[in-house]
Amino acid sequence: THFGFQTVNKEEKESMVKGVFDSVSSNYDLMNDFMSMGIHRLWKDELIKTLNPVPGSHLLDVAGGTGDISFRFLDKIKQSKYYFPQINQDGSGQSSTSLPSSATVFDINQSMLDQGKKRGILNGYNDTTDPSIDWVHGSAEQLPFQSDTFNCYTISFGIRNCTNIEKVLQEAHRVLKKGGRFLCLEFSHVPNPLLKFAYDTYSFNVIPIMGQLVAGDRDSYQYLVESIRKFPTQDNFAKMIENAGFKQVTYKNLSFGVCSIHSGFKL
Ligand code: SAM
Numbered sequence: 001t002h003f004g005f006q007t008v009n010k011e012e013k014e015s016m017v018k019g020v021f022d023s024v025s026s027n028y029d030l031m032n033d034f035m036s037m038g039i040h041r042l043w044k045d046e047l048i049k050t051l052n053p054v055p056g057s058h059l060l061d062v063a064g065g066t067g068d069i070s071f072r073f074l075d076k077i078k079q080s081k082y083y084f085p086q087i088n089q090d091g092s093g094q095s096s097t098s099l100p101s102s103a104t105v106f107d108i109n110q111s112m113l114d115q116g117k118k119r120g121i122l123n124g125y126n127d128t129t130d131p132s133i134d135w136v137h138g139s140a141e142q143l144p145f146q147s148d149t150f151n152c153y154t155i156s157f158g159i160r161n162c163t164n165i166e167k168v169l170q171e172a173h174r175v176l177k178k179g180g181r182f183l184c185l186e187f188s189h190v191p192n193p194l195l196k197f198a199y200d201t202y203s204f205n206v207i208p209i210m211g212q213l214v215a216g217d218r219d220s221y222q223y224l225v226e227s228i229r230k231f232p233t234q235d236n237f238a239k240m241i242e243n244a245g246f247k248q249v250t251y252k253n254l255s256f257g258v259c260s261i262h263s264g265f266k267l
Pocket of ligand 1 (some may be wrong): 017021062063064065066067068069106107108109112138139140141155156157158161162163
């Protein structure tokens with residue numbers, strides 16, 4: 001298809017990916033629920049459970065889209081036993097006496113960020129009044145942040161859309177503080193041949209048709225399916241993370257390998 005990335009250059013791929021997410025941004029959250037039958041919520045919960053953030057953590061959520069990971073991160077911190085909430089004296093809401101924490105949602109697509117900001121307001125994270133969240137536009141391959149800035153870096157269903165994965169990983173390593181953790185949630189490869197057959201049948205046949213029926217956009221969803229197949233296997237991706245300088249690199253499969261969470265530390 002015209003989304004066959006092997007034959008396109010960096011600018012072409014970036015502009016295609018931008019087109020895909022421009023096209024899906026208004027339906028993105030609905031389609032995620034629809035196509036994964038809500039399971040993406042469990043995978044994202046698992047990512048945050050693995051990270052287990054405490055007050056004082058600063059997250060860079062790259063390819064953060066409409067903010068799913070960042071909202072979960074901030075919610076999880078509020079459940080921490082080290083978080084001490086306090087009702088403001090003027091009754092204007094809740095503040096905390098614990099160390100301040102923050103989540104920076106970072107994405108190349110402004111329409112995804114704009115959708116996320118609207119959701120943030122509905123979820124109690126209004127970036128104009130709440131210093132714990134901000135939304136920054138830019139590319140994962142060239143982060144506009146100083147080195148050694150964040151404790152946590154997440155990238156959820158984003159890295160396979162990037163042209164230069166090595167560069168994304170190097171940038172992740174650069175902006176993390178020593179001791180900081182990298183976590184990547186991404187579609188992956190199902191090792192069991194029978195389950196792989198069932199999964200391939202569903203994703204190649206059903207997802208593009210659902211994209212057409214629900215979002216009126218078959219091509220974008222066809223692209224999403226194809227990009228999953230082209231992404232490195234769990235072991236090869238773990239090696240790439242190590243090559244970027246991360247230590248103690250591990251991964252765990254979710255839903256039989258439909259997704260995996262890769263983890264690494266900057267030591
Ligand atoms: N992280 C969110 C989630 O899990 O729901 C959004 C994932 S969405 C499938 C992929 C996101 O990656 C899109 O918002 C897209 O704009 C973003 N993206 C693609 N290439 C990027 C790049 N080079 N730099 C930053 N973001 C990128």
